[in-house]
Amino acid sequence: MRDKNPEKRIRILDAALKVFATRGFYNAKVSEVAKEAGVADGTIYLYFESKDALLIALFEDRMQRLIARANDEIARTEGTVLDKIRQAIALHLSLVLDDxxxxxxxxxxxxxSGKFVKEYDNPKFTEYLRIFRDLVLAGxxxxxxxxxxxxxxxVRAIFGALDELLLTLSLTHRNRSVDLNATVDGLCxxxxxxxxxxxxH
Amino acid sequence: MRDKNPEKRIRILDAALKVFATRGFYNAKVSEVAKEAGVADGTIYLYFESKDALLIALFEDRMQRLIARANDEIARTEGTVLDKIRQAIALHLSLVLDDxxxxxxxxxxxxxSGKFVKEYDNPKFTEYLRIFRDLVLAGxxxxxxxxxxxxxxxVRAIFGALDELLLTLSLTHRNRSVDLNATVDGLCxxxxxxxxxxxxH
DNA sequence: CAACGCTGAATGAGCGTTCATTCGGTTTCG
DNA sequence: CGAAACCGAATGAACGCTCATTCAGCGTTG
Incomplete structure (x- = not known):
């Protein structure tokens, strides 16, 4: 289940992201993910226990990358803690265009995921929030x-705002071109x- | 479809809210809603076109009530626009305990809903946001x-923060007792x- | 040729929806 | 006024379709 062909595992995850994002997890068919990945339906089950497990693995993978990138960019950013927070905000919102x-x-x-994929409490998400929390505490x-x-x-307020904005931008950016910098500045x-x-005075 | 027995329609909506909230829309069975409402499976379809239509009707109904309550409470609130915003925030968060x-x-x-219930762009949600927007513009x-x-x-930032907070509170308030006033004050x-x-200085 | 990765058609459980039937109430008629 | 005829809301068993998952067989590799 773990290895076999790591490159194929990645292809499946990439395909799952695309299909889940466009059709939603519950409307997405495993066979669609397989097709998108260029793999047989059954192959999915050689790499993942179930459709649910695929969803969770996808979370882990993508959140891990996001965390790594955030830590990296924050470390690179010169300036105060507030500048670093701005950078984290910018990174989060840049997903609309980047990915x-x-x-x-x-x-x-x-x-x-937190509510319906049973017993999965999403540790990577918590870890992502901790990045923001540590910045605030340092500040x-x-x-x-x-x-x-x-x-x-x-942290909850900032993340909530980011999440809502990301959603709104995602649903509308087909039409308008977005000025992310202005949004980041406005939010900060x-x-x-x-x-x-x-x-x- | 519209009337027949309005009281039964309400019972179905109430049941749908309960079942959808606990199991999630996609995991919820129509038969569970029927059972909860004390009605036969087929009766649901005398009042609503489909499971999707039931979801949308539920939105309309509950958002309408929320809008009405918000407008009412804001009108009652003495003080500046900022006090009214605080009141709207308090109302939104109070849902954790109230409902x-x-x-x-x-x-x-x-x-x-916006993304997967086809062509439904959720006008009531927009109307709810307009309440906040009008307060900000007046301010x-x-x-x-x-x-x-x-x-x-x-408005997006405030609503995002509220939404995230409401979610967090919903998922945790079984354990801890929540001090909503402190949260409202903190957010404001x-x-x-x-x-x-x-x-x- | 043994082991293994992979395939994709077949399986069957699950569930939204339908519809023949029931039945309490109302109208019609003698 | 009582009975017969009618109505249509409500029922819930059954239908049929949709997938997640399986597995028997195929090709490939060492």
Whole structure:
């Protein structure tokens, strides 16, 4: 189940992403994934236990890559913790253009996985959130981020906003061309400084 | 299809909410909804065209109620536009305790509806977002909210945060008792004033 | 030729939907 | 007024189709 032909396993995962993203997990047929991968239906079952297991493996794989990329880009980013948060936000939103299938997959399918793929609590997702949380905590220690805000809440709020935006962008970017930079700047502006008008002083 | 017995139609919708929320739309059987409603399987089809149509009708119905409640509570709320936004946030999050099934339904099923229930673009959802947008726009006209932020983006960010929070709360509140007020205050603090530490002056 | 990866047609369980039948209520008629 | 005829909502067993999964056989390799 594990090895055999690693390249074929990858082809199946790639195909699954494409098919699940376009048709949705429940509407997708295993035979469609097989066809897209250029493989026989039965071959899928030489590499994955079941359709559910394929879904989970796909999560693990893609989240792992996203985590690696995020850590990497954050490490590369010069500047304050706030700059690093901006970079993480930019990376997340860039998925719409970089990998639209992954964007749709994450925004739509991630929701159910926790709830309906039994006993799977999605550790990779938690790990991804931890990246943001660590940045916020570091910012608070450095005095760059207010200590009165709850880091956990900030992370949920930011991720929620990103997720919703990614979904909206995914569903509309066929038409309009998107200015991601403007969106990233706008979001950071909101989260960093709030929407309340400050009296001149 | 429309009437016959309106009370029975309501029973079916209530049952559908319960079953869809606990098992998920795709895992839920029509026969389970029928059983929960105390009706025969075939009766469902006297009131709704199909399982999909039942899902959509459920959306319409529940979103309509939510919109009505939000408009009502906002109208009742004394104070500035920011106070009204706080009230709308509080209402949304209060679903976890008030109507946990509806909370799970909205957070999990709303995601797919746009994408997979064909040609259904969910006008009620748009209407719900408009409530927030109008508040933000009013706030900008009154000089209470910065004019430089994009109202549409603010609304998406707030709704995204609310949605994510509602999901998290739904999945965990079995264990911990939740302090909703603290969460609402925390969120408003973040969105109103941002997370950046302001230098003393 | 043994072992193994792979194939894809066959299987059969699951489930949305249908429809012949039931039955409580209402109207018609003697 | 009582009975017969009718109505149509409700029922739930049965249908038929859709896949996830299996497995007997094929080609390939060492």
């Amino acid at each position: 639209p299938d992954l964007a749709e997959f994450i925004t739509v399918e991630l929701r159910q 608070q220690e450095q005095g760059l981020i207010r200590r009165t805000v709850d880091a956990r809440l900030v 502006d909101i989260f960093f400084d709030g929407i309340r008008a400050r009296p001149a | 946990p099934d509806l909370a799970e339904f909205i957070t999990v099923e709303l995601r797919q 900008q006209e009154q000089g209470l909210i910065r004019r430089t932020v994009d109202a549409r983006l603010v 603090d973040i969105f109103f004033d941002g997370i950046r530490a302001r230098p003393a």
